[in-house]
Amino acid sequence: MKELFNSKEFEEKYHYDKNDLGATYLREKTMFKVWSPLASNVDLLLYKTGEDGQYVEKTTMVQEEKGIWAIEVERDLKNIYYTYEVTVNGITNEAVDPYAKAVGVNGNRAMVVDLSETNPTGFDNDKRVELSNPTDAIIYELHVRDVSISDNSGISNKGKFLGLTEAGTRSSQGEKTGLDHIKELGVTHVHLLPSFDYCSVDEGKLNEKQYNWGYDPQNYNVPEGSYSTNPFDGTVRIKEFKEMVKVFHDNGIGVILDVVYNHTGLTEDSLFNKIVPNYYYRQNSEGGFSDGAACFNETASDRSMFRKYMIDSITYWAKEYHIDGFRFDLMGLHDIDTMNEIRKELDKIDSNILMYGEGWTAADTPLLEEKRAIKKNVPKLHERIAAFNDDIRDGVKGHVFYKEEAGFVNGKEGMEESVKFGIVAATSHPEIDYSKIIYSREPWAKEPTQTVNYVSAHDNFTLWDKITETNPGDSEEIRIKMDMLSNFIVLTSQGIPFIHAGEEFLRTKFGDENSFKSPDNINQLDWERKSKVKEVYEYYKGLIELRKAHPAFRMTNSKDIQNHLSFMVMPKENMVGYMISDNANGDIWKSLLIILNGNREGYEVTLPDGEWSIVVNDKVAGTKVIDKAVSGKVSVPPIGALVLYLE
Ligand code: CA
Numbered sequence: 001m002k003e004l005f006n007s008k009e010f011e012e013k014y015h016y017d018k019n020d021l022g023a024t025y026l027r028e029k030t031m032f033k034v035w036s037p038l039a040s041n042v043d044l045l046l047y048k049t050g051e052d053g054q055y056v057e058k059t060t061m062v063q064e065e066k067g068i069w070a071i072e073v074e075r076d077l078k079n080i081y082y083t084y085e086v087t088v089n090g091i092t093n094e095a096v097d098p099y100a101k102a103v104g105v106n107g108n109r110a111m112v113v114d115l116s117e118t119n120p121t122g123f124d125n126d127k128r129v130e131l132s133n134p135t136d137a138i139i140y141e142l143h144v145r146d147v148s149i150s151d152n153s154g155i156s157n158k159g160k161f162l163g164l165t166e167a168g169t170r171s172s173q174g175e176k177t178g179l180d181h182i183k184e185l186g187v188t189h190v191h192l193l194p195s196f197d198y199c200s201v202d203e204g205k206l207n208e209k210q211y212n213w214g215y216d217p218q219n220y221n222v223p224e225g226s227y228s229t230n231p232f233d234g235t236v237r238i239k240e241f242k243e244m245v246k247v248f249h250d251n252g253i254g255v256i257l258d259v260v261y262n263h264t265g266l267t268e269d270s271l272f273n274k275i276v277p278n279y280y281y282r283q284n285s286e287g288g289f290s291d292g293a294a295c296f297n298e299t300a301s302d303r304s305m306f307r308k309y310m311i312d313s314i315t316y317w318a319k320e321y322h323i324d325g326f327r328f329d330l331m332g333l334h335d336i337d338t339m340n341e342i343r344k345e346l347d348k349i350d351s352n353i354l355m356y357g358e359g360w361t362a363a364d365t366p367l368l369e370e371k372r373a374i375k376k377n378v379p380k381l382h383e384r385i386a387a388f389n390d391d392i393r394d395g396v397k398g399h400v401f402y403k404e405e406a407g408f409v410n411g412k413e414g415m416e417e418s419v420k421f422g423i424v425a426a427t428s429h430p431e432i433d434y435s436k437i438i439y440s441r442e443p444w445a446k447e448p449t450q451t452v453n454y455v456s457a458h459d460n461f462t463l464w465d466k467i468t469e470t471n472p473g474d475s476e477e478i479r480i481k482m483d484m485l486s487n488f489i490v491l492t493s494q495g496i497p498f499i500h501a502g503e504e505f506l507r508t509k510f511g512d513e514n515s516f517k518s519p520d521n522i523n524q525l526d527w528e529r530k531s532k533v534k535e536v537y538e539y540y541k542g543l544i545e546l547r548k549a550h551p552a553f554r555m556t557n558s559k560d561i562q563n564h565l566s567f568m569v570m571p572k573e574n575m576v577g578y579m580i581s582d583n584a585n586g587d588i589w590k591s592l593l594i595i596l597n598g599n600r601e602g603y604e605v606t607l608p609d610g611e612w613s614i615v616v617n618d619k620v621a622g623t624k625v626i627d628k629a630v631s632g633k634v635s636v637p638p639i640g641a642l643v644l645y646l647e
């Protein structure tokens with residue numbers, strides 16, 4: 001089968017390129033179309049409800065060209081549930097339409113939906129956030145349930161999409177929470193962990209405590225039911241998801257979806273595999289499912305009908321839900337051509353839509369290395385497709401897996417070049433010694449728009465827990481300085497900055513490194529922490545304010561970085577200093593100086609000529625002058641940083 005599905009003959013004979021797969025609803029009729037080239041029979045089953053009960057009608061579909069099975073039902077089928085019964089190789093399976101736009105509880109039946117009726121008031125005029133360049137984005141990675149589920153969130157719709165629409169919510173200590181908090185922090189985009197329909201949470205038992213990150217896709221084109229107030233009615237999750245998007249947009253915040261097209265939650269029994277067995281998945285040398293995702297299977301973006309599926313699905317979310325960006329899980333399992341094709345199709349809708357992903361695989365894959373959308377192949381990707389920068393992630397605070405291993409901020413020597421590599425967004429710069437970077441040996445980004453800088457995300461330790469692991473003997477005061485310096489680096493570097501929700505108040509998962517199904521008390525944002533470490537929160541907020549006010553931190557191309565950014569000679573090791581000069585990227589400041597110190601002692605640095613003003617030190621961050629450096633020298637605080645400018 002592998003040879004057949006990989007062959008040009010199969011593609012030429014069966015590739016279907018029209019955009020009418022799934023159920024196309026009109027009041028007077030609904031057209032159903034499904035691609036199943038090897039089926040001997042396909043029936044359409046209609047149901048009154050999304051679960052239980054027998055079908056009310058069963059109709060044999062008509063085989064057409066290119067492996068399509070189709071049927072038109074000439075009456076109003078709005079809110080009718082349906083499945084396909086597909087016979088391939090003598091085996092008959094009932095399957096949900098891969099193109100389902102609405103589903104019943106637990107996604108076990110598709111539903112015919114009139115999408116025009118799912119739009120909240122004003123949705124027709126709803127617009128994506130404006131973004132001049134991808135480097136203007138400041139991304140905040142959030143799980144829908146985590147933000148509201150704690151007792152002290154002050155949010156009513158706990159664990160729901162609607163929880164993110166509530167304004168005016170306050171913690172028990174009176175601090176802003178949820179939407180108000182995100183707005184106050186100043187990030188430009190929220191990046192939601194998987195919010196399409198996934199398998200692992202039983203939507204029929206929402207009274208029971210259940211938790212999952214959601215990296216087990218079931219229905220790609222439908223929002224997850226457990227985040228809706230009623231997963232039994234197929235329209236509710238759609239309406240509430242759109243409501244959430246609209247409220248974010250009304251508040252000037254973009255919505256990015258974490259999409260997981262690299263594998264499916266189920267393997268043999270997935271809806272894809274029931275309809276065209278083995279086609280949608282790559283095979284290993286024995287002919288079984290290959291598993292580059294380390295989740296029992298990996299999809300085959302290099303086969304034309306799955307490539308089409310990804311493009312159709314992503315453009316559907318962009319158009320129907322006004323999504324502002326996509327984060328690709330294990331992007332390295334997708335082929336470069338598919339990623340570039342998605343970019344091209346998204347550009348037809350809105351070129352501001354962000355695309356970035358994990359430039360690696362979880363395990364080995366039969367996809368040839370030169371075709372993988374991995375970090376080292378980023379130069380072959382469109383300049384507006386970015387990869388996560390694990391060099392800066394681990395260079396700043398230590399390895400994600402080796403608990404005790406530290407980085408620049410928490411005591412490891414020799415990390416200067418890795419930090420510099422992050423500062424230039426993994427691009428080429430003449431003053432970096434690439435032989436000393438923690439992982440890479442060469443620049444892997446052509447442009448700063450291809451790099452997402454971060455120090456932690458939902459995977460592995462939170463930043464605060466990591467620092468607790470590496471530096472258990474240090475006081476909380478010292479560890480806080482390490483934390484603040486970490487995201488100082490992220491938020492002042494070139495490229496696209498990304499922070500993990502709650503980092504701004506020292507989020508802890510109590511040392512849980514892999515909380516994908518851990519209970520709420522591990523995963524929830526504990527809003528009490530915001531008031532406990534207000535100075536940390538204010539520091540993050542100030543850095544975000546600074547970045548947004550000063551385009552010098554957001555240069556749009558590598559030539560500008562090479563021309564405007566130069567590194568300084570530092571008096572000690574474990575320090576990095578650089579100047580951004582000549583009103584870079586249109587900045588009102590003529591020159592900026594950024595100096596980082598990973599040492600436990602402060603050091604004096606001689607300044608270039610001029611009257612330098614300090615706007616950030618190790619305690620305060622923002623755009624207001626907090627001090628002047630008048631002596632031609634400045635003291636750089638221990639485990640801390642400075643931002644200075646010249647008008
Ligand atoms: Ca689900």
